[in-house]
Structures are given as structure tokens and as C-alpha cells.
Amino acid sequence: MASPPTVDPEVFYSKLPAFHVEPLWRARGLMRPAPGREAVGCVWRYDEVRRLLLESGDVVTAAEADRRVLMLLNPGLDGAAAATANLYAGLQLVLPGEVAPKHRHAAAAIRFIVEGDGAYTAVDGEKSVMRPGDLVLTPNWTWHDHGNESDGPMIWLDGLDIPLVNKLDVPFFESPGEDRQLLTRPDDASARHWAQGRLRPLWEGDWQRRYSPVVNYPWTVTERVLRDAAADTDGTPHDGVVFRYTNPVDGGHVLPTLGCAVQLLKAGFRGAAHRHTSAAVYHVVRGNGATIVDGARLTWGPGDTFAVPGWAVHEHAAGDEEAILFSFTDEPVLESLDLLRTAPADRQEA
Numbered sequence: 223m224a225s226p227p228t229v230d231p232e233v234f235y236s237k238l239p240a241f242h243v244e245p246l247w248r249a250r251g252l253m254r255p256a257p258g259r260e261a262v263g264c265v266w267r268y269d270e271v272r273r274l275l276l277e278s279g280d281v282v283t284a285a286e287a288d289r290r291v292l293m294l295l296n297p298g299l300d301g302a303a304a305a306t307a308n309l310y311a312g313l314q315l316v317l318p319g320e321v322a323p324k325h326r327h328a329a330a331a332i333r334f335i336v337e338g339d340g341a342y343t344a345v346d347g348e349k350s351v352m353r354p355g356d357l358v359l360t361p362n363w364t365w366h367d368h369g370n371e372s373d374g375p376m377i378w379l380d381g382l383d384i385p386l387v388n389k390l391d392v393p394f395f396e397s398p399g400e401d402r403q404l405l406t407r408p409d410d411a412s413a414r415h416w417a418q419g420r421l422r423p424l425w426e427g428d429w430q431r432r433y434s435p436v437v438n439y440p441w442t443v444t445e446r447v448l449r450d451a452a453a454d455t456d457g458t459p460h461d462g463v464v465f466r467y468t469n470p471v472d473g474g475h476v477l478p479t480l481g482c483a484v485q486l487l488k489a490g491f492r493g494a495a496h497r498h499t500s501a502a503v504y505h506v507v508r509g510n511g512a513t514i515v516d517g518a519r520l521t522w523g524p525g526d527t528f529a530v531p532g533w534a535v536h537e538h539a540a541g542d543e544e545a546i547l548f549s550f551t552d553e554p555v556l557e558s559l560d561l562l563r564t565a566p567a568d569r570q571e572a
């Protein structure tokens with residue numbers, strides 16, 4: 223027979239906070255059975271955000287703003303600057319003649335060019351002129367500045383790991399107050415020397431960094447590869463003809479915290495449903511279609527951006543014409559920490 227307690231439990235519990243301890247056996251929800259999934263599937267319409275972005279050009283200069291960006295906020299995340307739990311997304315505008323000054327930060331960035339022709343990004347001594355569909359990398363702690371030397375507005379999608387870096391409490395930021403960095407390499411040198419992957423530039427020596435040495439993955443190459451493959455295959459059941467952008471040194475993801483992919487969905491494509499712990503932000507390069515996310519149908523068209531949170535059941539469908547989607551994800555983080563989990567799912571009705 224159990225002996226009667228010699229300590230009054232309520233007295234015991236009430237004195238704990240003063241010592242900054244709490245009983246694990248009374249903690250609810252500490253070990254959750256599955257991801258919390260506060261972020262929801264959502265779409266940002268390009269024509270709507272573009273209109274606001276162009277209006278913002280009259281509100282603030284790129285120099286005043288440092289970066290003139292409208293952040294894309296997931297409505298499930300209570301106003302946090304996040305498109306999914308770990309991913310930040312924004313649309314940035316640089317007007318003709320403007321400069322977004324040199325800075326660097328611990329958060330890594332990718333850019334996918336949406337509109338314009340002739341603005342540049344400089345990254346760690348290399349300048350690259352950006353055109354629609356180009357993917358430009360700004361790895362963790364690399365100096366970067368942007369400028370628009372063309373006569374039209376330049377708009378791109380920014381993708382960063384800011385929510386993750388802030389959760390890990392490792393943010394750093396430096397802005398020396400200079401517009402431009404010193405250029406130390408020929409323009410677009412890395413795209414020419416490294417991007418083929420099958421030929422390695424030996425004068426670069428051992429590339430010891432964990433990110434890709436390529437600044438710009440040009441659309442002209444990406445589109446050709448995508449189209450050639452689509453002539454041969456239907457690709458994968460979930461994502462159609464899909465390519466991951468790789469680091470040509472090791473074939474892995476382009477950045478340790480952000481992965482990028484591009485996929486072609488043939489006309490009438492109807493993808494299989496699945497879920498994975500990694501989240502993704504998609505940008506519609508061309509075509510119309512819909513993605514069902516946890517039972518909600520998100521229709522999308524050219525220029526739109528949409529978010530698929532981690533562990534949300536999703537399936538893509540193209541309309542009557544082919545569609546091309548670019549996406550960035552937190553997959554490399556989860557993969558390297560053994561936290562990437564994938565599961566098939568039943569087809570959804572929406």
C-alpha cells in the first residue's frame with residue numbers, strides 16, 4: 223500500500239517558479255506528435271503586389287529603404303516576417319539609376335528575377351547582370367549590393383533563411399555605408415567557369431566553402447535543360463520534370479540552408495499528393511494551374527508566389543498549357559539534421 227504523501231503537491235508546485243524550474247510531467251505539448259503547422263498554404267498575386275511595389279517607389283528610395291522590399295507574410299504566422307516557419311520571401315524593386323548599398327548578413331539569400339533587364343548584383347567581388355528567370359545566390363556573410371543601370375524597373379523575388387537564423391539566435395549584419403563593393407573578378411566569371419558541373423576549373427583550387435561558387439544560374443541554360451528533358455520524360459509523379467539547382471563542386475544544394483528547384487508541369491499534368499517536413503515557396507515562371515494544400519485549392523498564374531508549409535499535404539496540377547515553377551526550400555537544413563521526413567498521401571478533393 224502506498225504511503226500518504228508527506229509533501230503537499232500544490233505547495234511543491236507553487237514554489238518552483240522562484241527557482242526557474244518546472245516539472246516535465248505537467249508540461250503539455252512539449253513533445254508534439256506532429257508538426258504544429260501554423261503556417262498555411264497561401265498565394266500572393268503578382269499583379270496586386272507589383273502594383274503596391276511600384277507605388278512604394280514613390281514612398282521611399284532604394285537608398286532610404288536600404289532594400290525596397292514588400293515582404294510576403296504567411297497569414298497563419300501572426301504577422302511574422304515569414305512565408306513559412308523557416309523561410310522568408312519578399313519582392314524587391316530597384317528603379318532605374320538606383321543603388322541598394324553594400325551590406326552583408328548571416329542570413330543567406332537567393333534571388334529569382336521576375337521582371338526587368340539590366341540590373342546587377344555584385345557578390346564577393348563579382349558582378350552579374352540579371353535577367354528574368356536567373357537565379358542569383360548571396361550566401362551567408364558575402365558582401366552584396368545591387369544597382370539598376372537599365373531604363374526600366376527591376377523586380378525580383380528574394381528568398382532568405384531569416385526566420386531560421388533568428389530562431390537559432392545567430393543573426394549578424396554589417397553595413398559599412400558604401401554604395402558599391404570593389405570588383406575583383408570579371409563579370410559573371412563564376413557562371414562561365416563553374417556552371418557546367420562536368421568541367422571543373424582547377425585554378426580555383428579546393429573550394430572549401432559550404433555554398434556554391436556560382437553567383438548566377440542563368441535562365442537561358444536552365445530553360446534549355448528543362449525543355450530538352452521534357453522532350454524525353456514526364457519526370458516524377460509529384461513534381462513532373464523537376465531539377466534541383468546544385469553546387470557544382472559536390473552536386474549538393476546551392477546553399478547549406480536553402481535549396482532551389484525548377485520544374486516543368488506538362489499541359490494537363492496532375493501530380494500525386496504527398497507531404498514532407500520541408501516547406502517551399504514557389505514562384506510561377508509561366509503557365510496557369512493549381513496546387514491543393516491541405517484540402518485548399520490555390521490557383522496560380524504567371525508571376526504569382528505561393529507557399530506550401532512543411533508537412534502540408536500538397537499536389538500540383540497544370541492547366542491546358544505547360545507550367546514552369548521555381549521554388550526554394552529549407553530542405554538542406556532538415557536533411558543535414560536528419561529531420562527530413564516524406565510521406566505519401568491520398569489525393570485531395572478541392
Ligand SMILES: [Fe+2]
Pocket residue numbers: 325326327331366
Ligand atoms: Fe542583403
Ligand SMILES: [Fe+2]
Pocket residue numbers: 460496498536
Ligand atoms: Fe512536394
